[in-house]
Amino acid sequence: MTEHSVAPRATAELERPGAAQDALYWLRDVLGTVAPRNPVNRRLGERRYRLELLAELCDRDTFLLVTSWLGSEAVPAIKSKQAYADDLRLWASVARELGGHERFFIGAITPGIIETWTKTQKAQGKAPRTINRRLSVLTALSEYAKWKTKDQSIASPVTKYDRPRVDPRDETTATPILEVPEFQAVVNAAHTARQALVPVLIYTLAGRVTECCTAQLHHLKDVNGVRKLDLSRKGGKGRSWPLPERLCDLIDVATAGRTEGALLLDDTGRDMDRHAVDRLLNRLGKEAGVLPGRDLTPHVLRASKLTHMHDASVPVHEIQEYADHAAIETTLRYIRRRDDSARKARHAAAAVAVYDRLVDRFVPPSPSA
Secondary structure, three states, rough: OOOOOOOOOHHHHHOOHHHHHHHHHHHHHHHOEOOOOOOOOOOOOOOOOHHHHHHHEEEEHHHHHHHHHOOOOOOHHHHHHHHHHHHHHHHHHHHHHHHHHOOEEEOOOOHHHHHHHHHHHHHHOHHHHHHHHHHHHHHHHHHHHHHHHOOOOOOOOOOOOOOOOOOOOOOOOOOEEEEEEEEHHHHHHHOOHHHHHHHHHHHHOOHHHHHHOEEEEHHHHEEEEEEEEEEEEEEHHHEEEEEOOHHHHHHHHHOOOOOEEEOOOOOOEEEEHHHHHHHHHHHHHHHHHOOOOOOHHHHHHHHHHHHHHHOOOOOOOHHHHHHHOOOHHHHHHHHHHHHHHHHHHHHHHHHHHHOOOOHHHOOOOOOOO
């Protein structure tokens, strides 16, 4: 697949009526909007549809391939579709800057460009996980293009030698965990039932923010005397969640007799999206005095709940099922740090038995000795 010059695909082109445009309408809405940053002055511009930006950045063949890829089950989660679209916009700018290509196309990013880009990212102090994620987007797109076009000559420009090593035990970039008293302080900082429902719901379900924001009141059902919430989890997986009675009581107060609309509303009555949830949790976290210098995010609540389950000796496979993780390795990322800490404490305490009496002449014996 080679680059060729095509006219920009303007907004109007994406809005032409007709059944053939339905898929583009759907994908446009799924990808949502973003405010692109001016590369010169770094200021944010007006919000635009990600799909329209991709249409302007890619040549026609590549645009059609990208829409096929992002709209397929190869990228099942909505947040992943949006993140991949943003990463492709980044690669389009890299292709323009380092390769001189006005339009992004399969093959525009060469191994030489990858080598230069990765070195630049490392020099700027970018996290290895971030670099790897963006490299993975190119690899995934290349693999899809090879399958879709049946062109066996298509290969990813990324090799294993381009990827920086990621330490799976690196705690400096890991999601922080709230201890139980800290989470209680967050709930206590809420001023209204609607505010309290946000952290309580996310924590109880170990839910992702998009799952909780898209939950509607008609998803609440009584089944044999038990109230359940039909939840659409990552990848479109449908789950029916039995809700504890106390959470149901809070929902009843927060919804104030409503039978339709979103489950989560702010205090002005507007539906809460992920940005509104982030703002609320950040405020509650600051008022509660937790995570100094860091933001309280929905992912912190999710990780906290899963870790608290592990602390309560819940088997790992049950935690995996509760979190809806496809791979056990993902679950272990949440709880391994607790295991590491416990193991380190046991090994350090065992060392004391080797030298305990030998240091009595320097320090008084411990009261428990």
